[in-house]
Structures are given as structure tokens and as C-alpha cells.
Ligand SMILES: Cc1cc2nc3c(=O)[nH]c(=O)nc-3n(C[C@H](O)[C@H](O)[C@H](O)COP(=O)(O)OP(=O)(O)OC[C@H]3O[C@@H](n4cnc5c(N)ncnc54)[C@H](O)[C@@H]3O)c2cc1C
């Protein structure tokens with residue numbers, strides 16, 4: 272019976288040709304499904320990079336595991352630049368490197384566009400995958416898995432399939448249709464926006480900063496990060512309240528701001544390039560989306576940002592999104608592609624982790640923004656590494672659990688609550704020890720001075 276049902280579901284329509292949609296097409300084609308992937312935009316492989324800047328992102332364990340499952344990890348690893356530690360830039364220009372943990376534990380800085388192109392190329396090379404560009408979903412009947420698309424020339428096409436997979440990002444049209452039924456949805460725009468800048472390679476074509484690091488400039492409500500690129504430049508992302516972005520309207524004001532807040536980065540970016548880049552695009556917004564369920568009946572499922580768009584302060588948006596596809600495939604394996612069982616179980620297993628990832632990312636945003644000075648960032652990371660060494664079986668830093676293990680995100684929250692108790696106890700013991708030591712020093716010093724005065728008498 273199960274095989275019979277499983278055999279019935281053979282044709283999937285994927286909406287969205289970003290990294291998640293393209294990876295999903297690879298997974299489904301391996302399972303023998305016929306896949307039609309519809310992407311609203313043009314084929315990015317045929318376009319010059321309009322902005323001329325590479326948008327990179329940090330790939331870690333979860334994303335790599337999802338790519339590995341379809342043999343794509345080696346190709347991506349070859350293109351990625353390892354970041355083995357965070358390099359913390361203090362306001363006085365001092366740099367502190369704090370390793371990400373055990374040897375071999377590193378992040379990968381990858382060109383997001385290149386990853387998407389590679390995934391599209393592998394997907395389109397599968398015999399049972401067809402990719403349709405410039406075809407935007409405008410409506411869908413989720414119960415009948417009927418989808419209507421509009422082409423660039425205004426023509427409309429309608430498809431009927433066995434299921435529709437919504438991989439169409441944070442502003443998903445598939446999710447919008449699901450909102451017409453019994454569906455929970457929330458979104459939150461945060462007060463911070465972001466702009467992307469560039470630290471070019473040096474005149475002799477070398478990296479202007481240490482290459483194998485995630486560079487972080489934590490400045491309370493201003494945060495900036497730099498990730499290395501293959502062309503030996505760095506893509507720098509500045510996160511700042513929109514109010515601050517809006518207050519910087521002239522090139523001189525931007526230069527003065529960087530001189531005050533990120534002084535060491537100014538000679539690396541260059542004043543002229545800073546003036547040019549800063550005003551190239553407006554500050555972009557950051558939204559957090561939560562929803563449930565991730566499926567409807569046995570005909571619709573949501574993946575990636577369509578299911579859980581998160582603020583980027585844990586560097587996990589794509590990692591968690593690619594992991595959705597890996598988790599779904601495991602459930603397909605368990606239930607022999609029987610969608611009547613797979614889809615409900617996908618929501619049961621993954622929804623709490625998608626929501627936990629949104630909470631973890633928002634929590635980081637608050638913690639990193641509120642951490643009084645960058646020294647707190649540095650202190651926290653050092654304490655994490657000391658406790659990892661002293662209590663290896665008991666303490667795994669939250670960031671390491673997220674970036675270097677596949678611990679379900681909801682379990683990371685539970686474990687990090689236990690971590691906080693360990694950190695607070697360790698800090699209390701250390702504080703009591705220091706108080707005791709000072710008291711002993713003080714009393715012995717005092718006793719010593721009393722003896723001296725008697726001697727005088
Ligand atoms: C500033 C910033 C920094 C980030 N840094 C990191 C990081 O370091 N590490 C990390 O893991 N993640 C990071 N992310 C998150 C990551 O970019 C996203 O999680 C990831 O791109 C989600 O992929 P996706 O395929 O789900 O959605 P998207 O990449 O948004 O792709 C959706 C696709 O669907 C298409 N589409 C949309 N609507 C329709 C429609 N109606 N019809 C047809 N097609 C449609 C779009 O054109 C697009 O191609 C960052 C995000 C931001 C904003």
C-alpha cells in the first residue's frame with residue numbers, strides 16, 4: 272500500500288530557484304521525482320554580477336552536511352575560504368583572535384551567488400529536472416497543487432502537480448496562500464538595517480587583513496563584520512539602526528563616523544570607496560518570520576526562508592535552510608516518500624527548530640547589540656573557550672553547538688540555558704575566590720604592619 276501511495280506522488284513543482292529550491296530539486300530528482308522548478312527572476316548564470324560586489328556568507332556544519340548528501344560539499348569547500356577564528360577589532364585598533372574551538376572547526380566564507388549558480392547547474396543537469404526562469408508564481412490552489420505563473424511577456428501558465436514546495440524566500444507567495452487556511456504567522460522587522468561595503472585587496476593583490484578569520488567590529492548598537500572573498504577582497508556588512516543610517520547623508524559625515532567608530536577599517540576600505548559604496552544602495556531591512564505548520568495536507572511544504580526567515584546575527588539563515596532539505600529527505604527515507612506521512616512529520620520535527628533558530632538569531636542580535644563594549648564580546652568568547660577546555664564533556668558553547676554540530680536548534684536553547692548556569696556558577700566561584708584571596712592578602716598585610724609598629728615601640 273505505502274509503495275502504491277508513494278508511487279502516486281511523482282511530480283513536484285518547486286517555487287523559487289534560490290539555494291534552497293535548487294538543492295531541493297537535486298534531492299527530489301535523486302528520489303526519482305519529476306521536478307519543475309519555477310524561478311521568478313532571470314537565470315543568474317547568464318547575468319553579469321550587477322553590483323560588481325560579491326555577497327558572501329558563512330557556511331558551517333549544517334549547510335555543509337546538506338550539500339554533502341548530494342556530493343556537492345567538495346565543490347563548495349574548494350571555493351570557500353576557511354575562517355578558523357573570529358578576529359575582534361577593538362575601538363582602540365587592537366585585534367584579538369579567539370579560535371572557534373577544536374582544530375578543524377571552522378566556518379567557510381562562500382560567494383553566495385556562486386553557490387546558487389552551482390546548485391542550479393547541478394539541478395538542471397538532472398534528467399528529470401526542468402528549470403523555468405522569469406516565471407513568477409502569482410496564485411496557487413494548495414489543495415489541488417495547482418499553480419499559476421506569470422511570464423515576463425505577461426503570459427500566464429498554470430501547472431498541476433502532485434505537490435508544491437515553497438522555496439520562495441522570506442516573502443513567499445506559497446506561504447501567503449497557506450495563510451488563507453488554519454495557519455499561524457508572525458513577522459518582525461528589526462530597527463537595524465544593513466549596508467554592504469568592500470575592503471579591496473592591496474596594491475600587490477594581497478588580502479588587506481588576515482584572511483582566515485571572521486572579522487568582527489562589535490560596537491554596542493553598531494556592528495560590522497568582514498568575510499574574505501576569493502579575489503582577496505573582504506565583503507564588509509555594516510549593521511546599524513536605520514535612524515543612524517538616515518542621519519548620515521553626506522560623504523564627510525560617513526568618513527567622520529568611521530573615523531570615530533571603526534577607525535582601523537577606514538584606511539583599509541579607503542575614504543573614496545567608502546563614500547561611493549555607502550550611498551550606492553539604501554540600507555536594506557531585516558525581517559524575522561515564523562509560521563506553522565510547514566505543510567498543508569499532502570500537497571504543500573515550505574522550506575528555507577519561506578518557512579523561517581531569520582535575522583543574520585547567528586550566520587545560520589542559509590545553514591538552517593539547507594538543513595531543512597536534509598531533514599525532509601530523512602523523513603522521506605523513513606516513510607518511503609509517502610507524503611501523507613512525510614509532510615505532517617516534517618512539520619512536527621522541523622517547525623520547532625525553525626522557530627528556535629529565529630529566537631536564537633534574535634537573541635544574538637539583542638545580546639551583541641546590548642553587550643556594553645566589545646570587551647564583553649571578547650570576555651565571553653574567552654570564558655567559553657576556557658570552560659570548553661576545563662569541562663569538555665559538560666560545556667559546549669552555544670555558538671559551537673550551532674555552527675559545528677547538528678544539534679537540533681530547539682535543543683541548543685535548552686542546553687545553553689544549562690550553559691548559562693555553568694558560566695554563572697564558574698564566575699561566582701571565581702569571584703568568591705578572588706574576594707577570599709584579597710581578604711587573606713589584606714589581613715596578612717595588616718597583621719604584618721601591626722607587628723612592625725610593636726617592634727618600633
Ligand atoms: C545580510 C545577510 C547576511 C546573511 N548571512 C548569512 C550567513 O552568513 N550564513 C547563512 O547561513 N545565512 C546568511 N543569510 C541568510 C541567507 O541569505 C538566506 O537564509 C538564504 O538565502 C535563504 O535561501 P532561500 O533559497 O530560502 O531563499 P532566497 O535566497 O530568498 O531565494 C528565494 C528565491 O525564490 C524566488 N522567488 C521569490 N518569490 C517568487 C515567486 N513568487 N515565484 C517564483 N520565484 C520566486 C526569488 O527570486 C529567489 O531566487 C544572510 C542574509 C542576509 C540578509
Ligand SMILES: Cc1cnn(-c2ccc(OCc3ccccc3)c(C(=O)O)c2)c1-c1ccc(Cl)c(F)c1
Nearest residue numbers: 329357487494496583584585586638639648651670
Ligand atoms: C556571519 C556570521 C557567522 N557567524 N557569526 C557569528 C554570530 C555570533 C557570534 O557570537 C555571538 C555572541 C558574541 C558575543 C556576545 C554574545 C553573543 C559569533 C562568534 O562567536 O564569533 C559569530 C556571524 C555574525 C553575523 C552578524 C554579526 Cl553582527 C556578527 F558579529 C557575526
